[in-house]
Amino acid sequence: MSIGTAVPSETELAEIKHHFIQNKSIFEDYTVGDYEKEAIKILDELFKINDYAVLVGGSGLYVDAVLKGFDSFPTIEKNIREGVNSNFEKYGIAYLQEQLQNLDANYFDNLSIENPQTLQNPQRMMRFVEVCIGSGQPYSTFLNQKQTERNFKPILIGLDADRKIIYDRINQRVDFMMQEGMLKEAENLYGNRKLNALQTVGYRELFQYFDNEITLDFAVEEIKKNTRRFSKRQLTWFKRLENVTWFDFMEEESTLIHHINLSI
Numbered sequence: 711m712s713i714g715t716a717v718p719s720e721t722e723l724a725e726i727k728h729h730f731i732q733n734k735s736i737f738e739d740y741t742v743g744d745y746e747k748e749a750i751k752i753l754d755e756l757f758k759i760n761d762y763a764v765l766v767g768g769s770g771l772y773v774d775a776v777l778k779g780f781d782s783f784p785t786i787e788k789n790i791r792e793g794v795n796s797n798f799e800k801y802g803i804a805y806l807q808e809q810l811q812n813l814d815a816n817y818f819d820n821l822s823i824e825n826p827q828t829l830q831n832p833q834r835m836m837r838f839v840e841v842c843i844g845s846g847q848p849y850s851t852f853l854n855q856k857q858t859e860r861n862f863k864p865i866l867i868g869l870d871a872d873r874k875i876i877y878d879r880i881n882q883r884v885d886f887m888m889q890e891g892m893l894k895e896a897e898n899l900y901g902n903r904k905l906n907a908l909q910t911v912g913y914r915e916l917f918q919y920f921d922n923e924i925t926l927d928f929a930v931e932e933i934k935k936n937t938r939r940f941s942k943r944q945l946t947w948f949k950r951l952e953n954v955t956w957f958d959f960m961e962e963e964s965t966l967i968h969h970i971n972l973s974i
């Protein structure tokens with residue numbers, strides 16, 4: 711999935727040590743909770759020999775897991791996860807929404823008001839439903855159980871740009887990915903299109919093209935549109951975080967370094 715996930719180039723990877731780059735197979739079950747455990751383990755090792763580590767995101771949920779800790783959820787049996795996934799394939803997102811409303815009405819209502827786009831996210835919704843079914847308890851009972859202490863001090867920096875610039879760069883990035891062979895990459899993955907790892911912007915739209923549901927040109931435009939929407943949600947998430955210092959994306963590196971030194 712190197713093109714569709716914008717994996718750094720070999721030159722970039724050689725310049726500085728990276729972590730969590732193509733370290734998992736698409737066939738592995740992997741949750742944000744798994745990521746939290748692995749990321750904290752690596753950070754503990756890094757801080758034995760370094761004063762700083764740089765975390766770049768990305769998904770706000772995964773950033774939160776590292777900074778704040780993640781709530782502890784029960785292990786869900788594989789047959790329950792497969793059953794929920796199978797029902798989603800048959801009945802669509804409406805099935806998941808109905809299940810969550812029945813199994814955890816308070817959480818469903820909160821999402822409807824505060825984060826309605828999550829109700830349209832199949833991966834998140836399947837997770838909510840499988841936890842409810844597997845544990846026999848509402849998903850929300852596992853939230854905010856504890857305040858995790860970390861052995862590091864986070865310095866939060868946000869990079870922003872005019873919305874038009876962001877959208878133009880997204881459009882250019884999608885065109886570049888297509889030029890680099892995104893279509894062929896998606897074709898090679900098409901046989902595994904039901905896997906969780908492939909329910910992402912870029913692959914989803916091209917799979918629709920392979921299924922003769924849409925044209926290729928329309929698929930590319932949909933990738934651009936859905937990526938812009940994702941970008942907007944990312945900004946909304948990070949703008950809500952406390953203690954973030956925002957800079958223009960063209961700001962000099964020296965300014966950022968000066969800010970970090972003052973924040974220690």
